[in-house]
Amino acid sequence: MGKGNPVSRVVYVNGDFVREKEAKVSVFDRGFLFGDGVYEVCSVLDGKLIDKDAHLARLGRSLESLKMNCPASLEDITSIQRELIAKNGIVEGTIYLQVTRGVADRDFNFPNSVTPSLVIFTQKKNLLNDPIAGKGISVITLPDIRWRRRDIKTVMLLPASLAKQEALERGAGDAWLVEDGYVTEGSANNAYIVTMGGVIVTRQLTHSILHGITRKAVLKLAEQDGYEVEERAFTPGEACEAAEAFITSASSFVTPVVKINDRVLCNGIPGPVTSKLRRLYIEMARAEAE
Structure with missing residues (x-):
């Protein structure tokens, strides 16, 4: 194998598929400032999602409990997850999804009219023969x-x-x-x-x-x-x-x-x-x- 850095993962950040080194969120994202966000982790076997509907349903309940909007439809989220699995060649591993309330100047009160942030990435893991x-x-x-x-x-x-x-x-x-x-x-x-x-x-x-x-x-x-x-x-x-x-x-x-x-x-x-x-x-x- 030649010298040089290995090809990095492709991750999804707020509408874009980017290499992980280019993936960035604002310092004013409320997930960063307040932990104001929720997440889900779904396992992948044979390149397929396990219990995807149940994980997305729980995501909806978490968002509702925190009075937070979902930045994409559940169908679109599934499409993004599958595209990331394909782009990164994930046969066995996990896919992480995080939604935060969005970007706003620092204030404890919830901001008005902000778009939630959505970040999704994959991780290769040995699940079956751990x-x-x-x-x-x-x-x-x-x-x-x-x-x-x-x-x-x-x-x-x-x-x-x-x-x-x-x-x-x-x-x-x-x-x-x-x-x-x-x-x-x-x-x-x-x-x-x-x-x-x-x-x-x-x-x-x-x-x-x-x-x-x-x-x-x-x-x-x-x-x-x-x-x-x-x-x-x-x-x-x-x-x-x-x-x-x-x-x-x-x-x-x-x-x-x-x-x-x-x-x-x-x-x-x-x-x-x-x-x-x-x-x-x-x-x-x-x-x-x-």
């Missing part, structure tokens, strides 16, 4: 210091970043967040345990957690396969006494948790329930991606 999924992760528990509307997928991710960094520094793969004595969710994923009786337990849907798209799909698959599911809060102590634990997200699918704080689960290897759910989810995702 080595982490093969061995599982360890998690630590940390206080949940986030705001109370976690069901809105906002770009205000500093608490999640702090939690992930502390987990890294303590030799863990992620953090489970705890509020009022109960696990809410992971730093960027939904959290589950499997009881010794084989019941899958995960937090019920409220403002306290993100209403995960992968979560919904996995719970449906679990029930179809005959598993009992309980949507309720669980404590870190209950999690440490569980038979298995796992997380779900758009980019990690179903990933085993084999250690919680100092407690090793399932002899430190992915458990049978988790492994089966991951296989079922991947089969479903590949069959229904579009």
Whole structure:
């Protein structure tokens, strides 16, 4: 291979497809100044989008919750995503979409008559054969210091970043967040345990957690396969006494948790329930991606 910089990604910024080095947003964008924006991450398998309609529907709910307009139709957004996948040759990976309220002089009040900003980019990732999924992760528990509307997928991710960094520094793969004595969710994923009786337990849907798209799909698959599911809060102590634990997200699918704080689960290897759910989810995702 000759010398020189590799060809950079093509990204979408406010109506234009540009090379990533040329991609720019204003310093007065409210996403930059206030974290006044929302986002979605959709996985790509075989060059196709997984659960695109559900992700776009959640984007609409997030925008509505923040009284923010969408800068393009959902059909146009899908077209942009597919064009980026093609331009960047993404067979397996993710596509990130961010909408902010737009550009205006700095003022805490919402500006009038501004056009929302839209940024979309792709990332190549090994999703199907992720080595982490093969061995599982360890998690630590940390206080949940986030705001109370976690069901809105906002770009205000500093608490999640702090939690992930502390987990890294303590030799863990992620953090489970705890509020009022109960696990809410992971730093960027939904959290589950499997009881010794084989019941899958995960937090019920409220403002306290993100209403995960992968979560919904996995719970449906679990029930179809005959598993009992309980949507309720669980404590870190209950999690440490569980038979298995796992997380779900758009980019990690179903990933085993084999250690919680100092407690090793399932002899430190992915458990049978988790492994089966991951296989079922991947089969479903590949069959229904579009």
